[in-house]
């Protein structure tokens with residue numbers, strides 16, 4: 001069945017979260033079950049609360065039970081967190097705190113966000129098709145440091161309020177994420193673009209110095225280029241095919257990846273893998289896997305959310321945390337075949353096209369499962 005390889009037992013934590021999270025994670029569950037059935041593996045899929053759903057049930061966005069499950073699991077798949085009901089600027093607890101605490105607790109410091117537009121979906125992007133030809137990049141976003149995790153203060157005085165968010169980076173935090181980017185570049189086109197704001201920020205100047213040193217000393221075979229973040233934002237749209245691996249700090253990576261998702265046609269297509277230190281034999285890493293989109297409260301419960309970003313995150317989970325490369329490719333192929341069949345959600349139906357071409361979350365997921373169960377030769 002699986003080419004004579006032994007079957008694997010793994011515990012996978014499923015954290016649906018809020019908004020469309022439960023729908024896309026439900027779709028991904030079906031895909032994990034189909035992979036287990038086809039390749040003879042046993043996946044124990046255990047669900048837990050995170051984000052707003054956890055606040056409602058327990059008062060906190062990352063309940064101890066959820067964290068304990070994630071710490072013992074082989075990998076974690078998360079949908080999305082957040083929603084208008086928890087958005088008050090004066091709220092004491094927020095769904096997003098649960099996600100940030102989980103990333104930090106799991107030590108998943110390198111967030112890989114690949115963007116490779118699929119030609120069949122080119123019309124879904126507002127950009128010209130000729131601009132998109134040959135685009136194949138990965139953003140490696142530092143995920144457990146920087147301004148997201150610095151001290152935050154809000155002080156009142158007679159003259160008004162003062163707020164502070166401290167941005168801190170250490171040499172070690174920069175070195176380890178740069179190494180992930182460089183190793184990845186070696187398996188791709190051997191080109192790393194490091195993005196910072198070294199003309200203004202001290203953290204960025206440290207970032208640039210450390211990156212230059214690590215790359216020169218350890219990766220002389222990998223081409224290194226530095227770009228300022230504002231220029232990078234422009235070049236991502238002007239010449240996206242020139243990028244291979246982009247490495248950058250936490251907040252710049254957050255912003256640039258939403259921008260880069262436009263290249264793919266829809267943010268709903270894009271997966272991510274957040275990886276920590278290597279733990280397993282064969283270099284498997286502890287991982288948290290999420291689509292890069294948010295909870296999209298306006299779409300929740302309607303069955304229209306694109307499940308492919310989450311399903312592609314399953315492929316990354318199989319690849320990086322379970323070292324199941326053939327299985328990961330089977331999922332990627334099934335996603336591709338589903339898109340080639342034209343079974344896609346409304347977000348990737350080109351504007352002006354026949355609206356009947358839009359399928360539901362469940363229909364798209366079902367087609368992926370069918371392709372997994374009975375793979376067809378394609379491409």
Ligand code: IPM
Nearest residue numbers: 081082096099100254292294
């Ligand atoms: C992302 C999201 C999160 C982030 C939010 C939900 C905290 O935008 O994963 O990109 O900013 O990291």
Ligand code: MG
Nearest residue numbers: 254255258292
């Ligand atoms: Mg974001």
